[in-house]
Amino acid sequence: MRKPKNPEKFKAANKAFNEGLRRHPVTGEGLPAFGTNVLTNVINEAGAYPTYNFKEGRYADAGKISGETIAQLETERGGNPTHGCHVGCAIRCSGIFVDKDGNYITKQPEYETVWAHGGNCGICDPDVIARLDFLDDNIGLDTIEMGATIGVAMEAGLLAFGDSAGAIRLVEEVGQGTPLGRILGSGCAFTAKAFGIERAPVVKGQAMPAYDPRAVKGMGVTYATTPMGADHTAGYAVTANILKVGGDVDPLSPAGQVELSRNLQVATAALDATGFCLFIAFAILDQADTFQAMVDTLNGMYDWNLTGDDVAALGKKILSMERDFNRRAGFTAAHDRLPRYFQREALPPHNVTFDVADKHLDSVFNWE
Amino acid sequence: MPPTIELKLYATLAAFQPAEAERFPLPPEASVASLLAILGIPAEVVKLIFVNGVRVDPAFRLQPGDRVGLFPPVGGG
Structure with a gap:
């Protein structure tokens, strides 16, 4: 096991960091009680x-x-809604999902999984969603990608929205490697092409997760511009757009979204490189002392003298390297866009389209 | 019929759920703050107030038929 180079400093920082996670109501109360699916x-x-x-x-x-x-x-069934996904986790947002007889089915499905196989497909039976989550894990599929793919298959008329048995059958076909299963298993963008469907919610070939970019516009900027493809975790603008964490930016207006997404993408790239769980972001965005404690754990571990500014510089460096990789793989500014139908088709109930201008999307990485 | 609102209390606030939340009487003062007082919810435990899907402040004045959603601090992802 790795030992900190400065054990005293590490221990003190880690204590303050854990205290900060427990103090913040999101990491200390909401996530342990309800898991990520509190977002539904x-x-x-x-x-x-x-x-x-x-x-x-x-x-x-x-x-x-x-x-x-x-x-x-x-x-009620004898499962457990509060469970750490690793030993020593201070947040414990995971859980154990069991069937009506108390038998283990899968870990507590995350918000994005419940959305992808649930609301996105018009399915509202927790047992069906848990079964699909298990199948995805067992076959080795990403739950967001697979749920979005089934949604496109429903749009294409392969099965009706809300068809639980049909959704399970299609995911099983992916595992069996049938001809249809191979198409679906190639993902949302591929499936939409195969069936001639324009409404493929993808960027750079990756399916969008559980936040409509028309009604959470900071998230739309992240989907469009992150080098990862439509990835909510790359710059989680839901924080300031919806949750009033780390600021307050109107989700329905295009104003301020580029700056919000930029700052989050920079911070997230750095945080991901450390190996910290992304959910610590709720606490470190709101509590300056917890952010400092996080930096100090790194300093204690490696005997560094990292500052907050160094963290931002690290994030920018990582993003620039990712973008350089993408450029050499053939990606251009034209790929930093949402599918056009998000600008054309309004989303109820707010009846909004995605209206962050292309030139503003192109200014996200403005240090390059 | 007296004017009503559609009230939705989520997460830990569900403990304050009144009867007939779907047709809850519009408070005389009509502000969200006065609604919280009527429901007996301490103002500091409410982090997010949505009225018809738009986040508002406690001073916001409600109209008959409004859909009001209240949350404690929450996050996920």
């Missing part, structure tokens, strides 16, 4: 919950698959 009701209430393959921003049955509902179900 929030994003749905904000009118930004992509429903029926990104056709609407509210799902009438969201309450049936919310974090509150599933945590209660787990408790």
